[in-house]
Amino acid sequence: MAENLEVKELEQVVVRFSGDSGDGMQLAGNIFSTVSATIGNGISTFPDYPADIRAPQGSLTGVSGFQVHIGEGKVYTPGDKCDVLVAMNAAALKTQYKHAKPQATIIIDTDSFGPKDLEKAEFKTADYLAEMGIDEDRVVACPITKMVKDCLADSGMDNKAIMKCRNMFALGIVCWLFNRDVTLVENFLREKFAKKPQIAENNIKVVNAGFNYGHNTHAGVPATYRIESKNKVKGRYMDITGNKATAYGLIAAAEKAGMKLFLGSYPITPATDVLHELAKHKSLGVTTVQCEDEISGCASAVGASFAGAMAATSTSGPGVCLKSEAINLAVIDELPLVIIDVQRGGPSTGLPTKSEQTDLLQALYGRNGESPMPVIAATSPTDCFDAVYSAAKIAVEHLTPVLLLTDAYVANGSAAWKLPNIAELPEIHPHYAPESMKGNYTPYKRDEETLVRYWGIPGREGFTHILGGLEKDSDTGAISTDPENHDKMCRLRAGKVARIPVPDLEVLGDKDDAELLIVGFGGTAGHLYSAMEELRKKGHKVAAAQFKFINPLPKNTAEVLMKYKKVVVAEQNLGQLAAYLRAKVDGFVPYQFNQVKGQPFVVSELVESFEEIINK
C-alpha cells in the first residue's frame, strides 16, 4: 500500500503545530524547521503564545501554536494560513482551525477529543468535525496518546513523562507526510538531549512510531509531498530568533569596538529573551544587571555609558515610557546608548504577547524638549543582528542614544541565519577624546564635520569633566541659560543626528516602471515583499521599499517616494510612518494600509487591498 502513494512536488508549505501550552509544540515545530533548513529549504517560523501564564489544561486560552513555513527557495514570512494543521487537543482545533487553508490537512489526536475535552473546548456536540464544518476526508484522525503509551510501555517512564512525548509522534507523521529523513530528527534529538541520552532515545522511538504510522496506514491522505531546495546559498547556517540575533549583534559590536558590553534591563514581554540571552554569556565578559525597574534599567545603562561601557537597555513600549526621561539625559549629555524596543500591542499593557508597530512616533518624538535620536527598525529576525550592530556603531561613533525598533513578530520569529564572520563586519571606532586634548578637554568641543563631541572616559587622567541634564554652554560645557546658546545647542544636537550617514533606501521589484510602490518599515518587510511578488505574478508592475533607517531618513527618500504615481504606506498602526513621511517629504500623499490586530499582516489581504489601489 505505502509503495503506491504518489509523491507530489511543492514549492512551499506551511505547517502549524498547535496544542496545549505544555504539549511541546514549539519543540516539534523547531525540529521540523531545522531539519528542513538542513537540507537547504528556506524557513521562517512564528510562535503564537497564549497571554495567560498557565491557563487550565485543555482550555481555549491555553492553546499555543508554532507555525513553520518552508520553501524550495527563500521564504519571507511564516505564511498566512497553513496547509497542515496539527491539533493535539480539542481546544487547539477549535481555536487554530481559523489559521488553516480551506483544503488543509488536519492531524488530530483523537484521544484528546473525549467528552471532557470537548466540554473544555466549548464544543456543543460530540461531532466536533461537523460542528466546525470540517470535511472528514481532510482529517488524519489518529489515537496519538494511546499509541505513544503503547510505544513507551516498557520504557519505565511515568505517565506524565510519556505524555510529554506526544509531540514527537505528531512530528513523525509530519516528517512522513513531507518525506523528511528521520535520521536528521534523530541527530537533532541526540544533540539536544546529549546529557540525557535515555530521553533522546525515547523521543526517537516515538518519532519513528509516528513516521511508521503514516507510512503503514497512509493516514488517509492521497499523496505525500516533497519540497526540493533551489537557489541554495552555500554556507554554514543556524536557526535564530530576532531576540537572540539582537543579543548576538550587541556582543559582536562590543567585541569589534573593543568595549565592555553592559545591559541594564527589567523583564518585560516580549523583550525578556534579550536579557536571558545576554545573561548567559559571562564568559564573553558581558555584564547584565536585572534592575529594580525599567527606569533603573535605562538609568544604569546611562551610568555605564558615562563610565565607558557599550551600554544597552532592552524593553517593550511600556518600558520605553518609563525610560524616556533617562533616554533624554543621554540625548542632552550626548552619551552612547542602545535602546531596544520590542514592540507589542498597546496602549498601556495592551496585548503583551502580540505584535504591532505602534511605537514609531513614541521612538521619534516621545520625550520632552527638542530631543533628536536616531531610530532604526529591524526588518526580519536575522536582520535584528545587523540592525542592532548598526545601532551600536552609530551610538559610539556619534555619541548619541539610538533606538532600535523590533517587534514581537520579528523577536520571536526565527529564520535560517548564515553565520557572519566578525572580521568582515564594519569597523567600529568609538569617538574617544584624542590624547592631544589632555589637560584642556571640555566635553562639548566637537568634530566640525560630524558635530560629534569627544568622549572622555572616567579613570583617564586629564579629562575630568561634568555632564548634566541642564543646558550647557556650547564651548565650555558650563551650565548656561543664555537664549542664543540654547537655540544653538538644540540645532547642534539635531544637526549631529541629521549628519549620521545611513544607506540609501533600496527599491525592489519593478523599480523603473511600477504602477504602485509599496512602502513599510521594520518587521513587515517579508509580508510586503511577498505581496509585491504576488502582484507581479498577477501581471502588475509593482515595487517595494522598506525603511530600516527612520531617523535620519535615507538621503534618497524624497526621490523614491515622489517617483511613483501611486504609493501605499502599509503599517501595523493607524498611520504613523505615513504621517512622519508626509511631514518630511513635501507634497507626498500616499495611500495607506493600516491594521492594528496584534497579528502579522496576511499577504492575501495585502494583495487584495493593493490591487484595489492599482485599479483605482
Next chain:
Amino acid sequence: MFTIQDYKKGQPRWCPGCGDHFFLASLHKAMAELGVPPYETAVISGIGCSSRLPYYVNTYAMQTIHGRAAAIATGAKVANPNLTIWQISGDGDGLAIGGNHFIHAMRRNIDLNMILLNNRIYGLTKGQYSPTSPRGFVSKSSPFGTVEDPFRPAELCFGARGRFFARAVATDAAGTVEVLKAAKQHKGASVCEILQNCVIFNNGVYDSIYKSEGRKKNAIYVKHGEPLIFGENNEFGLVQEGFGLKVVKIGENGITEKDILVHDAHCEDNTLQLKLAMMDNEHGFPVALGVIRDVEAPTYETAVAEQIEEVKGKKKYHNFMELLETNDIWEVK
C-alpha cells in the same frame, strides 16, 4: 599627593548659610585626605539644591535626573569598578522620587558612597514638605499640616539590609570628614545622613545640635569599641533596659562607666544599632552621630566581576566566533 585645591571647582550658588556649603568643604577635605585621584573619582547626583554639588568638584561628575542618581551610579560602578563614586542626593531626590533606587542599591550592596543631605524640606521648588518632614509639618503644600508620617533614613536603610550607616551634622566639619572617610573605606553601599539646615524654608530644624555647644548636650558621638557616653562633662551614658535603651547618669544609683553599653558598629545584628540611630531629643535621648553601623559583606560589583571570571574559566567559548559554534549549525553545500 593631592590637596583640597585639586578637588575644588567653581563658585557654589547655594544661599548664604546653607548647610550644603559646609558639607562641600568637608567633602573636599575628605577627598584630599583619602587621596583618590580626581580622575578616578566620580560624583553623581540627581536633582535638587544639594544635587548641584557635582558642579563644584574637580572630578568626573554627572548631575543627572530627579531620583535616579543611585541607579546611574550603579551602572557606572559595575561598568568601571575602579572608580570611587560619591552619590549625592537630598531627602526628596533620594527618599521620595528615588526611594526605589535607594533601597535597591542598599540591598545589592554596591560600593557607592551614598550621601543623603537631609534638610527635611524641598528647597529648589521653594518650600514643600519632604518625606522626612514630621507629621503635622506646615509648608506651602501642606498649609494645614501634613497628615503623613516621615521616613527615618536609618530605618529605611536598615530595612533594606544596609551595612553602613553614619550620621553627621553639616556644620561639624570634623565629624563629617570622619564619616565620609569611613564611608569610602567601607566596601559596599554606605549611607551618610548629613543633617543640613535650609536657612530659607526650614530654618532651625536642627537647632539643638547645629552648634558644637548644643551637640555636647543633645548629641552623642558613637565610636566602635568605645562606651556610649555623652554630655558636657561626659556625665551621661546609655544602657540597655528591657527592649530599649535608657539614658543614665554616671555616678548616680551606683552606675559606673563599666555599666555603659559599648558601641559595636560591626555587629551583624542591627537591633541595637537601629535603636541608636532612632534616638531623638523629643524622647529624651541624644542624637547619635558618627558611624552607627559598619558591617562588611560581599559587594555587588565584585561579585559580578568574580562571576564573570569564574564562568570564563568554565565555558569553552571566549569570543563571538566561538559563541556561534555553540549552536546547532548546518551546512548547505
